[in-house]
Amino acid sequence: MDGVFDLPYSRVHHKAYGNANVPAIEMIQHSVNSMRGYFGGCTFCSITEHEGRIIQSCSEDSIIREIEAISDTSPNFTAFIFPIWAAPQPTCTGWTAKMKRLKAACRKPSCVYPGICPDLNTDHSHLIKL
Numbered sequence: 001m002d003g004v005f006d007l008p009y010s011r012v013h014h015k016a017y018g019n020a021n022v023p024a025i026e027m028i029q030h031s032v033n034s035m036r037g038y039f040g041g042c043t044f045c046s047i048t049e050h051e052g053r054i055i056q057s058c059s060e061d062s063i064i065r066e067i068e069a070i071s072d073t074s075p076n077f078t079a080f081i082f083p084i085w086a087a088p089q090p091t092c093t094g095w096t097a098k099m100k101r102l103k104a105a106c107r108k109p110s111c112v113y114p115g116i117c118p119d120l121n122t123d124h125s126h127l128i129k130l
Contacts, residue, residue, distance in 0.1 A: 001036065002062035011074055030074060030081055032066050034058050034130075039120070041110030053111075060130055 011029050013022040035057040038047045058066075071077055111117045 001056050001058045005033065005058055005062055005066055008069075011070065030070055030077060032063055032070070032081055034063055039111035041108075041113065053109075060126075063130060 013020075013025045035055055037052045037055045038045075039053050039055060041048055041053060067081055070081065071079070106119075108117070111120045116122065
């Protein structure tokens, strides 16, 4: 994930929009995405379908580099990073199955329903430290 988020994104709307107001750009222009994927398997949400159910997190160094890039290159940066988010599941950064082979072999649609899987590492210390 670090290689993807280390790319030189412009953080502005596409030039095809011209001078049009693009409301979503205000929310994401100065936000930092820390992961992809979601293990919830909720039937009302498509995140698992288009990002996968295995959490893929960025390293702490990558997140810090992205914050520095925003502060160094964004013309209207106001020293406020929206959230360090993980799409709509910000508390999942760093959460993984305790054993890699289990993560690859498990076929349950959800790690949190009907109860939290005992093999799911739900430690928040990585996010708190960050």
